[in-house]
Amino acid sequence: MAKEIYSMYPRVKYLRKEALPTALCPGCGGGTVLNAFANAVDQLKIDPRDLVVVSGIGCSAWIASPYFLADTLHTTHGRAIAFATGVKVGLPDKKVVVISGDGDLASIGGNHLIHAARRNIDITVILVNNFIYGMTGGQVAPTTPFGARTTTSPYRNIEHPLQISETVAAAGASYVARWTTAHVYQLIESIKKALTVKGFSLVEVISQCPVQFGRRNRMKEPADMLRWFLKDSVPISKARNMSPEELEGKFVIGELVNRERPEFTEELNKLIDDVQEHFGLREE
């Protein structure tokens, strides 16, 4: 199996051969995300030696770590962005990317997510939102749709899902976009932009988990879930003219934010220059 993937997949040079095949379930959206990311890196001609990929815990954390062949840091649950902050300060000239899931980044890691956006540190976050805790057995997540069934909301979910992209946009990120795994080409373009933008960037990918989410919500086949994404996606331009009631349960897709703000590591280095200049400490 591994050998077959290795000889057939054109972006295989970006993968860690000895870690294949992946641990992802058949039909998982994670493969699409990995493929989109590899294509974005390829199209931008980024040398993987200039990449550090950080991830947390959960299925989606596995997408790039260990499979992507770069320096990879697989961290504790929820803390990937905080780890990545230290990496970025140490290597301001490298691309630092966080790929992880909604449970990891937006639930236990929610605090780090909004504060990294506030700081506007030049990290690209690819947040894979599959509405559920997949690896622990399909428990309710902060992104689980209202009324949906999971192993810990067996009757129905009575909590409202967190709008991750909107929250991060409000917190001050430079670039925020949301796509689904049914919008692969748009997703690649958005990841490319996110990697290019200076400042904090988030690409939220609505992704299918047929095994844990779909199965319990009348979408057993991966294609059922993709059809759902296509049916309920609303482009942001259209969504602006829609009422909150009309948007209930829809996926607003597209670029939410694309703006310039002072970036954290640049400001940090400027500050050091100023201080050294002020105290006459500059080494010439």
Added chain:
Amino acid sequence: MIIRGDEPEQIRLLRKPYKKGNYFMQGNEAVAYGALFAGCRFYAGYPITPSSEIAETMAKELPKLGGYYLQMEDEIASIAAMVGASWTGFKVMTATAGPGFSLMQENLGYAVMTETPLVLVDVQRSGPSTGQATKGAQGDFFQARWGTHGDHPIIAVSPTSVEDSFWETVRAFNIAEKLRTPVVVLFDGISAHARERIRIPDPEEVEVTYRKLPANEEEAKLPFGDPHGDGVSPMPLFGHGHFTHVTGSTHKENGLRDVYTPEVHDRLVRRIHRKIEQNKHVYEKYDEHFTDDAEILVISWGVSARPSLGAVLNAREEGIKVGLFVPKTVHPFPGERVRELSKKARAILVPEMNLGQLILEVQRFVNDDVLLKGVNKVGGVPLTVEEILREIRGVA
């Protein structure tokens, strides 16, 4: 960007703002300067009494040396950022107090498992919980040892005064770098806020070491191997094209996860332990006063070691044959030396600002026929010479 902190230009740079000589400063400031002299150029932290002056001093001084101060959103983020920065080559530090130390424990375990050098200063305050937030204590002795989960070794050093805190912080960095491991500095709110005279040395006088880097691509491919037989793997840094994979899960020598093979876990965890055990010479340190002929032994650590010395000096004047043993590295505990000393002693007193923690370590190495007694005080006020002296007289 200079990140290693041991280059000649760094020494020249340190000389400019910090002239050697006597200064009057707080323990917390001394810890910060110790870190700067040891080459720390990255600090990530979250304010908490009584440790905040360490962060404040680092915020003020780090930029002068081209270093980075980050105030993170919480303690968990602080130690996480440190680990990230350490893998890019920085010497890193954070400081906190009991509650923050609790929050850092999970990622402290991550640092142990991924063999990431870092220095974590715990300025102990009175607990449990919020306790007396502004008061000092010595209640985190075992939190440092057993706070994080799993089978893990840990190294913790404990300074006894303001001046000592400068040098113990330097030592903590050197141990962390030599053994590629986190090191805890168990400081306390009393020494942290005390102001004393301290001599700031010339940077040349300070021993500064840097972690072992891979000698070749082969070593870089095995970031968790043991090519030199000392248990310490050379550390390939991020950003150098080694494609290093780091995970807190059980991993093979090449860094790749393998949580299914019992031998892999056994091999990894045993090596991490062995690394600490077989390199005792790197970290073991204790002070002894009048132990040659001591019939009564006082064993004390950190802030309690000074009143203990005062009491021992006074008792000696009264003709009592009493000696003092102060472990400076408290974990791993220098038990063998305590065992030797206890053979000649008929009574051992253990003064500490808690209801009995170090005494449990001492107990493991002492025979039943020795009278072992704690001198314990809680409430945020340090032990006095008189209080300890009274106990010495009581067993004399």
